[in-house]
Structures are given as C-alpha cells and as structure tokens.
Amino acid sequence: TPAPTTTPDGAPVGQTMTVQTPDGEPVNMRRGPGLGYSNVTRVPNGEKVTVIGSEGQGAHVYYNKLYGYIKYSYLR
Numbered sequence: 001t002p003a004p005t006t007t008p009d010g011a012p013v014g015q016t017m018t019v020q021t022p023d024g025e026p027v028n029m030r031r032g033p034g035l036g037y038s039n040v041t042r043v044p045n046g047e048k049v050t051v052i053g054s055e056g057q058g059a060h061v062y063y064n065k066l067y068g069y070i071k072y073s074y075l076r
Contacts, residue, residue: 011062012050012052013050014062016048016051017048017061018046018047018048018076019049026045029043029063029068029069030058033056037069041064041068049075050063057071057072058072059072
C-alpha cells in the first residue's frame with residue numbers, strides 16, 4: 001500500500017476524529033481491523049486521532065506517532 005500523505009512534521013493527513021466510548025474508558029488500538037489482532041496501545045476517551053483509511057468496521061488511525069485500527073463506533 002502507498003504511504004499516506006504527510007504534513008511537514010511527518011504526521012499523516014486525514015480526518016481528525018475524537019475517541020468516544022460509552023463508559024468513558026480507553027479504547028484498544030489494534031494492529032489490524034479485528035479483535036484477533038494484538039493491541040498497539042490504548043487511546044483515552046476524548047483523545048483525537050487521525051483517520052487515514054478504513055477496513056470493514058475498523059478505522060485505520062494515527063495516534064501519538066503510532067498506527068493501528070479502532071472500531072468506527074468509538075469515533076465521533
């Protein structure tokens with residue numbers, strides 16, 4: 001896959017969305033778009049991520065210099 005377009009500081013260009021979970025807990029950012037993938041990190045509720053793509057119900061995101069997937073239902 002081609003590399004995403006980046007800003008001068010190296011961050012990818014995409015849509016900024018906010019993590020919003022029903023219980024206010026952090027959400028898992030995974031290595032792939034499903035529960036079978038391991039966690040990259042946990043993203044706190046209310047944090048902003050950059051959505052650079054999608055696969056199924058998973059948004060391919062960039063957060064804190066890391067890439068991973070978060071389920072779209074946790075993003076606003």
